Amino acid sequence: MPGLTTRFLVIAVLFVTCLLVSNITAVKLIEVQGYALTGAIVIFPISYIIGDVLTEVYGFAKARLVLWLGFAANLFAVLTFALVGVLPAAGFWDGQEAYDAILGATPRILAASFLAFLVGEFANSYVLARLKVITEGRMLWLRTIGSTIVGQSLDSIVFVFVAFWGILPTEILLGTIMVQAVAKIGYEILATPLTYAVVGWLKRSEGIDHYDRNTRFNPFAVTRLQD
Numbered sequence: 001m002p003g004l005t006t007r008f009l010v011i012a013v014l015f016v017t018c019l020l021v022s023n024i025t026a027v028k029l030i031e032v033q034g035y036a037l038t039g040a041i042v043i044f045p046i047s048y049i050i051g052d053v054l055t056e057v058y059g060f061a062k063a064r065l066v067l068w069l070g071f072a073a074n075l076f077a078v079l080t081f082a083l084v085g086v087l088p089a090a091g092f093w094d095g096q097e098a099y100d101a102i103l104g105a106t107p108r109i110l111a112a113s114f115l116a117f118l119v120g121e122f123a124n125s126y127v128l129a130r131l132k133v134i135t136e137g138r139m140l141w142l143r144t145i146g147s148t149i150v151g152q153s154l155d156s157i158v159f160v161f162v163a164f165w166g167i168l169p170t171e172i173l174l175g176t177i178m179v180q181a182v183a184k185i186g187y188e189i190l191a192t193p194l195t196y197a198v199v200g201w202l203k204r205s206e207g208i209d210h211y212d213r214n215t216r217f218n219p220f221a222v223t224r225l226q227d
Contacts, residue, residue, distance in 0.1 A: 124151025
């Protein structure tokens with residue numbers, strides 16, 4: 001496939017959009033059976049579904065490119081929020097506290113979010129790519145759900161422990177991880193028919209069905225646009 005197609009670019013934009021919206025809505029905590037979940041649960045699992053689609057159709061290298069684009073966009077947004085937050089407010093404006101509460105974040109939470117994203121998303125893409133080769137392209141449901149179980153579990157473990165270790169009791173930490181992981185994995189399972197439809201349409205439209213048989217799975221490797 002020469003270059004990047006319009007369909008690929010649209011999917012990449014959707015991924016970045018989901019990530020940015022998730023990080024903003026994550027400031028609201030909701031309660032499920034006594035455990036706290038972030039508002040990002042509404043949209044963040046979609047980023048994993050998109051990651052599955054990217055890896056399944058275009059391969060790990062293309063997915064890696066989009067993952068780093070998402071990371072860079074998120075970092076840019078966070079730095080912009082921080083910069084605007086420290087600028088002097090107009091004397092008649094009384095929204096500084098609200099701005100800081102919604103768009104400001106502690107370094108520890110930011111570190112947890114960034115690390116969890118990298119670990120979870122790359123694990124998800126790697127597992128799906130490897131399973132595709134092992135299963136010779138059969139059982140897409142096994143690849144999408146299996147990779148999500150690994151990726152979302154790691155994402156939840158890393159975020160909750162980095163963000164809240166020493167703050168919340170251990171039993172609450174473990175319970176929160178379990179609830180978050182189960183909710184996100186359930187999201188993926190329910191979306192399986194949609195994933196099948198999108199993957200099938202893309203493979204037919206793009207004329208591509210990539211297998212990562214000789215791929216370098218180094219997350220820091222440089223991806224050439226024409227690969």
